[in-house]
Amino acid sequence: MYKYDQYDQAMVDARVEEFRDQTRRRLAGEMNDDQFKPLRLKNGLYLQLHAYMLRVAIPYGTLNSRQLRKLAEIARKYDRGYGHFTTRQNLQYNWIKLEEAPDILAELATVEMHAIQTSGESIRNISADQYAGAAADEICDPRPWAELLRQATTFHPEFSYLPRKFKIAVISSPADRAALRWHDCALRIVRNDKGEEGFEVYAGGGMGRTPFIAYKIRDFCPASQIFSYIQAILRVWNHHARRDNIHKQRMKILVHDLGEEEFRRQVEEEFQHFLTLGTDFPQAEYDRIAAHFAPPPFEAGLADEIDRTDPDFAIWVDQQVIAHKAPGYAIANISLKPIGGIGGDITAEQMEVVADLAERYSFDDVRATHAQNLVLPHVRKVDLYAVWEALRDARLADANLDLVTDVIACPGLDYCTLANARSIPVAQKIQQRFADLDRQRDLGELKIKISGCINACGHHHAGHIGILGVDRKGTENYQLLLGGSGAEDTTQAKITGPGFDEDGVVDAVERAIECYRSHRTEGERFLDTYRRVGFDAFKEAIYG
């Protein structure tokens, strides 16, 4: 993985000192919170219901064991002994004291981590395919480009006070495991007819109260020019976007208002201009970064068989283990969705277990996923049993990847000032309703996503089944949506009808699932059946 040099370290260290000074000025009353807010947000520090929340960047979702152990140490020392993985591959601490935040950033800097641009109206931490460098279907490892763009977009002087946040994702596979087209700017690495690497570029996606799926703005941008192209997109948006209504300032709204063609035309014009400025990083810098992501020394001649004698292990393998590009290796997914737990939460002790496993069995490499789980990307198949045993002992061996209990949920009203309703209890009740593993496996892939308000941090627009918590006359009410997808077949879920109370929405989910069971044909997923049978049949089943 990428290793900081003296320059990267100096930049992060300077940021720590800058934030220490800003915090001092705030605590001394030299700044009010209105002035301090955008500054602390650029360091990932939110004020939540009960305390400050600190969002730590995990660039493109990649961590090593040293970093994970530091995150565990911070959880113990400054928080309540746990952390929470988010839908953008980051980690949040929920119980932070403002006066300690600079010290936490200083601790992070010792392991080449930071919280730069993890919130606020800036270019956010860049997400990527969690299987990068391991997936059998990738063209190349997308992370060198993600790292290059991380540097290019860090403290960008023109684009640090944007109209709203700007999220970038990078993948290089036909399969989309990163909810690509739900980003403001989505990049898929492709090869053209001449075999040259470049980017398919999508723009104007986003969830929130006005969801849009990003449209393809360019079929092929030469790889060496991608920073110019992104700057062109940003400049068109920054110049045009309204500043009078925070709910209308995301780029997707501008794309919609200008129209896709006109937005593209302006971006192309600006792109040609940027190409004359010489701002793109040279090939030598890409090569330097890419060298950090060279494949680990995979052993040749390993056994490709997995001993499935232990039935519980065999179930875990079937659900959690994915094909790796190197023979004899596998990708092992770690569920952070135990039945009745809080999705994405992980204790300091569990972090240390995962760190140990990564160090011993996965070339010191751990990934965070947008579905709030973890991945050991490079495990020898012969080691899978030992990995599973250690995970089981740490209560991390649930076998529910992409099943009905692998629910994405935002923190909701239990933590968040923006929320209208709680998300976590609804997720837990759904998990308990479908806790039986045979039933889960019979239902197959089924992605439930829950948000506690229209800001959609729980990705409800992209759920096969989405749940949106709203406030209805002072009580929590839950709307049910169907048919969304964050995969390569991206679609936006549709609201079924009137909302439910907490128990009612769990019943409604079950009715939708029973409708699927009664209509499905061999091998059909919930989403396939929904698309084939149509909205009305499901609505009828839900509302009768």
Next chain:
Amino acid sequence: MAEALRFRNDDPIEEPAVSLEAFLEQDSASAVRIEAGDDPRRLIPHLSRVKLVEIGIPRFRDGRCFTSARILREAGYEGEIRAEGDVLVDLVFFMRRCGFDSFAPQAGLNRADVDAALSRYPHVYQHAADGAVPIWKLRHG
């Protein structure tokens, strides 16, 4: 108004800045004020007679000024670009990088704080309008 900060060696422009519309309607003005919603490209054909562009910052969170200043510098403009309005010390570093070279903040700016903000970061990651050498160039010579 608080004391202005200037990072230029030439004499300050005394002429009051006129609105972009007024500037375009007359040939004699050499100081122009751009509001946050104005398109700075409309000035480009006339840059040879411009000595001062004042860019209004209605709220410090309104980042359009960064693009406006940089567009003017990229068009070759070498005269003064002044930030007028809600200028906070935490913006000054990015503003300098985008080509602003004078500041007329509504509230005062402490010169020591400004100097600290401008010298905080030892390097920059990317090209902008200030000629600073990006880290990638330092790495590869």
